Amino acid sequence: MKHLIGMLWLCIGLLTGVVAQAQTASWIQIEAQPTLRQAQQSARNYAADLTDVNGFQIGSGWYALALGPYNENQAAEQLRALRRNGAIPRDSYVTDGTNFRQRFWPVGAAADAPVAAPAPSIAPQEPVVQVIEEETPAQARRSEAQLSRDEKMLLQEALQWEGFYTAKIDGSYGRGTRGAMAEYQGAMGYEQTGVLTTRQRDELVSNYRAQFAKLGMATVEDNNAGISLSLPAALASYARLEPPFVHYDSATDDDVRVLLISQTGDQSTLFGLYDIMQTLEIVPMEGDRTRGERSFTLTGQSADLHSYTYAALKDGAVKGFTLIWKPEDAKLMNRAAQMMRESFAPVQGVVLDDLAGDNSGPQSIDLLAGLEIRRPDMSRSGFYIDDAGTVLTTVEALGQCQRITVNDEYEMQIAARSDALGVAVLRPSAALAPAAYAAFQTGLPRLQSDVAVAGFSYEGVLDLPVLTYGTLADLKGLAGEAAVYRLDLDALPGDTGGPVFDASGAVMGMLLGKNDSARQLPGAVRFTASVPAIAEFLSESGVQMAAAETASQIAPEDLSALASDITVLVSCWN
Structure with a gap:
């Protein structure tokens, strides 16, 4: 069947109207969806309540929903009114539509995208009639039958990309493929026959390929790393x-x-790299992790970036790659990561030299080979109180943590807390057997006796806790509080939560954080939760505490060793 598309004069008239509209057009972009199918459904939902709903294809394979067109003042007024009424998302915004491409909504509307600038003037010409043949379903089936298996698989990939097809990519057109084709036709405003015409196939594949043109995928032979991909x-x-x-x-x-990864090594090197990569900012904490005997895969997603890492051990070398991108490009870049993985080929006998590169760049303990190491939001101290790895710490370290660790290694869960006292109990997520744990003082401490607090004064900069010495100034707080002792001791914020020892190595309390009140105390005035107060809290929490058996003084080096065994770094991660 033949359809008359139009004469050139009519096209020029329509184009002039679109250009004139675009010169002053403003749009309210309300949403973007990663697939055409999702965008169609969302547009349908908005159109039930709002007028002027439009849908356009934008970059990276996404689809934008926008209201308009309006002039600039109308768009601003509409945006305020619709936000105020809760009719559109709060993050909706006004745009000139320069990134809008092919229109997909309303279904059957002209597919022209808004024009970003006036088109050049077109000289009058003789009317030209353009005729495009459209195939009947029978003709479409015949032309489809001429496709190769690879061409059929490409169509399935394109339908999958647009969110219509979810089954296996095999080049076999069964019920699933036919249903996907019909859905695609309906979304584009075509008759839903379940068989794409030549024109519809070309349109689908062209749009699919256009997404990947931006990537510029090319084979790179990196002679430094010994990697081809x-x-x-x-x-x-x-x-x-x-x-x-x-x-x-x-x-x-x-x-x-x-990043291309290349180093000489064995399975220990591979496993070590697996752990190290997860400490870097380029591998966000959220995401799948898979480690086998000879390879691993890491994915990471955060509000700021996504990444994919693959590495494998072969012929005495660990090689791999990491791809990092912004979240809004996830659909396209996940496909790029897949293409990189499929093409990845290590070159035998070529490994990156450990001394290669220029060392004149910035150096920092927060950088690893030029990559930023992930740091916790806050770190404080704590200490083991039983042989199961239970930890007593300060509530300061907890906050709104997505994740809590001890010594940057062991995952912990909050078992109990007392905001009034300022202490909390943490339990390990997996079995943990500490080298030692605290034994608490049983008698009343002596005023003006020597004390020492063990803590990570510098919040993880040092690998071991620091001992800070002072004296016991009073057996109560400044206002007479019985649950705390006053210390004359110049501790740092990182020490908060650490154990306070007497001269025998018995724990006589836990160092509390500084008071946040408007009253500024001298720097050496600190407080510790008393043993009776801690004992009451632990008893109510179902935790048993060990009592110290000796009261004889121990040597400073023995106290330092004990402090290293029981004191831990407690970190809050987000």
Whole structure:
């Protein structure tokens, strides 16, 4: 069947109208969805309550929903009114629509995207009639039958990309593929026959391929790392060597980065790299982790970045890669990561030299081979109180933590807390057997006796706790509180939560945080939760505490060793 598309004069008239509209057009972008199917459903929901709902394809394979067009003042007024009434998301905003491409909503509307600038003038010409043949379903089936298996699989991939197809990519067109084709046709405003015409196939595949054109996927042979793979060369380019990494930094404002991993080693090296990568900011804490005997995969997602890491051990070398991107590009970049994994090929006998690269760049204990090491939001001290690895610490360290660790290694859960006293109990998520645990003082401490607090004064900068010495100034607080003792001791914030020892090595309390009141106390005035107050709290929490058996003084080096065994770094991560 033949459809008359139009004459050139009519096209020019329509184009002129679109251009005139775009010159003053403003849109309210209310949402973006990663697939056409999701965007169609969302547009349908908004259109039930709002007028002027439009849908456009935008970059990185996403689809924008927008209200309009309006002039600039109308758009601002509409935005305020709709936000105030809760009709649109609070993060909706006014845009000029320059990133809008093909229109997909309303279904059957003209597919033209808003024009960003006036088109050049078109000289009058003789009317031209353009005729495009559209296939009947029978003709579409015949032309489809001429497709190769690879071409059929490509169509399934494109339908999957748009969110219509979820089954296996096999080039076999069964009920699932036919249903996906019909859904796609309906979404695009075509008759839902379940068989794509030649024009519809070309349109689907062209849009699919256009998404990947931005990546500029190209095979790179890195002779430093001894790795061959396909990477998004249009978005990331070679920058520097910092063993065990070869850095490919972002070449655009998309902030896409690639790391090639290459080092000599064995299974211990592979497992060590698996642990180290998870301490870096480029591997957010949320995401799947898989480690096998010879390889591992890490994925990470945060509000700021996503990443994918793969590494494998082969022929005495650990090699792999990391791809890093912004969350809004997740759909496209996940596909890029898959393409990199499929093309990844280590070159035998070539490994990145440990001494390669330029060492004149910035150096810091917070950097590993040029990459920022993840640091906790806050770290305080704590100490083991039983042989199961139960920890007593300060509530200061807890806050709104997504994750709590001891010594940056062991995951902990809050078992009990007393905000009034300022203490909390943590239990390990997995079995833990500490080298030693606290034995608490049984008698009344002597005023003006020597005391020492063990703590991570510098919040993890040092690997072992520091002992800070002072004296017991009073057996009560400044206002007569019986639950605390006053100390004359110049401790740092990181020491808070640490054990306070007497001269025999018995624990006589837990160092409390400084009072946040407006009254400023002298720097050496600190307080410790008393043993009776701690005992009452632990008893109510179902935790048993050990009593000290000796009262004889121990040598400073023995006290230091005991403090190292029982004192832990408690960290809050977000």
